[in-house]
Amino acid sequence: MADNETVECITEHERILQEVESTDTACVGPTLRSIYDDQPNAHKGFMEKLDARIRNHDREIEKMCNFHHQGFVDAITELLKVRTDAEKLMGQVMDTNRRLQEAGRGVTAQTQEVIHCRIQQRNMATTVEKLQLCIPVLEMYSKLKEQLDSKRYYAALKTMEQLEKVYIPRVSHYRFCQIMAENLPKLREKIKEISMSDLKDFLESIRKHSDKVGETAVRRAQQHRTFNSAVARQVNIGHHTKPVHSFNGQTHYIPNGLLMNDDAVDEEGADEEILTAQDLVDFSPVYRCLHIYTVLGDRETFESYYRKQRKKQARLVLQPQANMHETVEGYRRYFNQIVGFFVVEDHVLHATTGLVTRAFTDELWNMALSKIIAVLRTHSSYCEDPDLVLELKTLIVIFADTLQGYGFPVNRLFDLLFEVRDQYNETLLKKWALVFREIFESDNYSPIPVETEEEYKLVVSRFPFYDAEIEKQGFPKKLPMSQSVPQIYTQVKEFIYASLKFSESLHRSSTEIDDMLRKSTNLLLTRTLSSCLQNLIKKPHIGLTELVQIIINTTHLEQACKYLEDFITNITNVSPETVHTTRLYGLATFKDARHAAEGEIYTKLNQKIDEFIQLADYEWDMAESDGRASEYLMDLINFLRSTFQVFTHLPGKVAQTACMSACKHLSTSLMQMLLDTELKQISMGAIQQFNLDAIQCELFASSEPVPGFQGETLQLAFIDLRQLLDLFMVWDWSTYLADYGQPNSKYLRVNPATALALLEKVYRGMKDTSKKNNIFSQFRKNDRDKQKLIETVVKQLRSLVNGMSS
Numbered sequence: 001m002a003d004n005e006t007v008e009c010i011t012e013h014e015r016i017l018q019e020v021e022s023t024d025t026a027c028v029g030p031t032l033r034s035i036y037d038d039q040p041n042a043h044k045g046f047m048e049k050l051d052a053r054i055r056n057h058d059r060e061i062e063k064m065c066n067f068h069h070q071g072f073v074d075a076i077t078e079l080l081k082v083r084t085d086a087e088k089l090m091g092q093v094m095d096t097n098r099r100l101q102e103a104g105r106g107v108t109a110q111t112q113e114v115i116h117c118r119i120q121q122r123n124m125a126t127t128v129e130k131l132q133l134c135i136p137v138l139e140m141y142s143k144l145k146e147q148l149d150s151k152r153y154y155a156a157l158k159t160m161e162q163l164e165k166v167y168i169p170r171v172s173h174y175r176f177c178q179i180m181a182e183n184l185p186k187l188r189e190k191i192k193e194i195s196m197s198d199l200k201d202f203l204e205s206i207r208k209h210s211d212k213v214g215e216t217a218v219r220r221a222q223q224h225r226t227f228n229s230a231v232a233r234q235v236n237i238g239h240h241t242k243p244v245h246s247f248n249g250q251t252h253y254i255p256n257g258l259l260m261n262d263d264a265v266d267e268e269g270a271d272e273e274i275l276t277a278q279d280l281v282d283f284s285p286v287y288r289c290l291h292i293y294t295v296l297g298d299r300e301t302f303e304s305y306y307r308k309q310r311k312k313q314a315r316l317v318l319q320p321q322a323n324m325h326e327t328v329e330g331y332r333r334y335f336n337q338i339v340g341f342f343v344v345e346d347h348v349l350h351a352t353t354g355l356v357t358r359a360f361t362d363e364l365w366n367m368a369l370s371k372i373i374a375v376l377r378t379h380s381s382y383c384e385d386p387d388l389v390l391e392l393k394t395l396i397v398i399f400a401d402t403l404q405g406y407g408f409p410v411n412r413l414f415d416l417l418f419e420v421r422d423q424y425n426e427t428l429l430k431k432w433a434l435v436f437r438e439i440f441e442s443d444n445y446s447p448i449p450v451e452t453e454e455e456y457k458l459v460v461s462r463f464p465f466y467d468a469e470i471e472k473q474g475f476p477k478k479l480p481m482s483q484s485v486p487q488i489y490t491q492v493k494e495f496i497y498a499s500l501k502f503s504e505s506l507h508r509s510s511t512e513i514d515d516m517l518r519k520s521t522n523l524l525l526t527r528t529l530s531s532c533l534q535n536l537i538k539k540p541h542i543g544l545t546e547l548v549q550i551i552i553n554t555t556h557l558e559q560a561c562k563y564l565e566d567f568i569t570n571i572t573n574v575s576p577e578t579v580h581t582t583r584l585y586g587l588a589t590f591k592d593a594r595h596a597a598e599g600e601i602y603t604k605l606n607q608k609i610d611e612f613i614q615l616a617d618y619e620w621d622m623a624e625s626d627g628r629a630s631e632y633l634m635d636l637i638n639f640l641r642s643t644f645q646v647f648t649h650l651p652g653k654v655a656q657t658a659c660m661s662a663c664k665h666l667s668t669s670l671m672q673m674l675l676d677t678e679l680k681q682i683s684m685g686a687i688q689q690f691n692l693d694a695i696q697c698e699l700f701a702s703s704e705p706v707p708g709f710q711g712e713t714l715q716l717a718f719i720d721l722r723q724l725l726d727l728f729m730v731w732d733w734s735t736y737l738a739d740y741g742q743p744n745s746k747y748l749r750v751n752p753a754t755a756l757a758l759l760e761k762v763y764r765g766m767k768d769t770s771k772k773n774n775i776f777s778q779f780r781k782n783d784r785d786k787q788k789l790i791e792t793v794v795k796q797l798r799s800l801v802n803g804m805s806s
Helices: 002-022 025-038 042-149 153-171 175-235 267-271 284-295 299-318 328-351 358-382 386-405 411-442 453-462 468-472 484-503 510-538 544-559 561-572 586-614 631-649 654-674 684-702 715-730 733-739 752-773 781-805
Strands: 241-245 251-255 448-450 477-479
Touching (some): 153 284, 299 358, 328 358, 328 386, 358 386, 358 411, 484 510, 484 544, 510 544, 510 586, 544 586, 544 631, 654 684, 684 715, 715 752, 733 781, 752 781
Antiparallel strands (some): 241 251, 448 477
């Protein structure tokens, strides 16, 4: 077993030695370490084996050296022999080298020059090649600069795009290209800023020139309407026309029942070339800016900015001036600015794609329409001139037609015109109220004198009047109405003409126009003319004669209402039998005015009677009457006679009613005079004088101052006064008291309270008279009996009065 281990150890040492001999020196360490790791004291055996191997190699080296030593000695000997020849050869080589160097020095110099030239040639070729790559870049950059200087920004952006994608990448390693590449974004931003600045200038420009643009668009629309009107007139040539005469002497022709505009076609204006919005406004900044932002990929920002700015401008345009309602130019400028704004938007809508959409313009228009309607409502309410309102209506129609031609809905504007029409009618009514007042103030309220047939024809041409009796009369003669009647009738027709002007160009049917005319005429009659008549009647300086003439005038105006209806029918060609045709209310208007005048006649007549009554100066303590009626009463009766003679021209029973009213008021006034509480006592002489005055009143009533009364109807106005006076004149108290309450009583109209009041005054007067005549009269038997009788009658009357009150 020990022998086996020894053999293995020797074998291992051999392997290690072979490995050491064949292995790189750097890897010997691990091999040697394994010797110490295997077995203790194993290295001693290895060292012995190693020493044996070294000795073995030394012997082999020694054998090798001994084998080659003779050859080495021979080689040295040979080398020593060659040394002398080598030195000689070295000298020759050095000499040859010297001569070669001297000979090649020129060639070397020329060769260096050739090398340098070749290097230069190569550098030049390289430079040319590089320049050929750089020159297009520089040329494109120079072109970019020129485009920027000439403000061709869209082309400049295209050039930038080519520079970035094509040219700069070829020479991107050069510094100048890097500088260019860094500068291009800045140039883009500069272009954006410049184009945006141009856009702002454009927006400011169109804001200033929108008035001119709108005016041009309106003129084009007017030319189009004029042309259409001319064509329509040519079509209507030969159709039935109705001449309608106006008070101003002009003749209006009404084709097919509708009043046409009498403006002729302006040939010079039609031939004149009217510029369009594109001719007046340079839209290139918008297109350029849109293209630039589109190229830069920022189109949405541009669209948002443009729309926002236009909305702001729309609000500014829609804001009217404070005094716009004062002149038509203010309205025209306002409409022209709005038209110009939307004409520009319409052009941008059709000239660009997506910058302005139909939804955006519709939104702007709806906003504008609401604002316009609100503004017109406000400002038109300030306007009091009907001509200005009419011009405003014309402007609204032209404004609506112009924008309708660009596709904007304008129905709400035409609806607004109905409100403006009401405002126009109101201004017309105010204007005609002044006209009516002037007519009434200038009227002399006397029948119209006609000297010749020409004057008569002139009057009847202005007012539809016919009276067979007056026709038979010779000249000179008088017409029953005053000058105000034909003037009022003419002015009503002029009002209808003025009202009709508003209906032109409103695209309304004849029936609607007829209805509008009749309604406005009704307002004129029932409100304006009626109010003027009522105010006229109430004026203090209008006397009874004037009131009588006013009643006659209203009668003739009432009769002329049917001619006004025919006049409107001739204008509109709408039959009055149409179901929805509005009737004129003139009949009621003039009837109301006539009734008011009649009432005022009664009032003024009573006031005049009161004035005469105030002149009464009775001596209530007179002993006996002087046998004559009072002077004031005779003057009053004479006044009534002359007044009632004028009343004979009044229609119907107005004169009879006035006469009856005057007599009743006179009777009542006389009765109140007797029963006045301030009057404490009355003598029988005063009763007798009062009876004489009552007799004169009865004589006046029986003289039939106004024809038409039956029997003693007028005398009945004084029946209360007559029965009361008869009671005291006859002193028939027994009959009164006995028959009181009987339907056939002689003193049926005498009230016990009235009789009591007057009897007490007479009793006090008798006592006072007795005292004055004789202080001892109280002892006379007759007076005492009379006093007892009066006291008895007073007691009975009081009992009757108390019985009535209970």
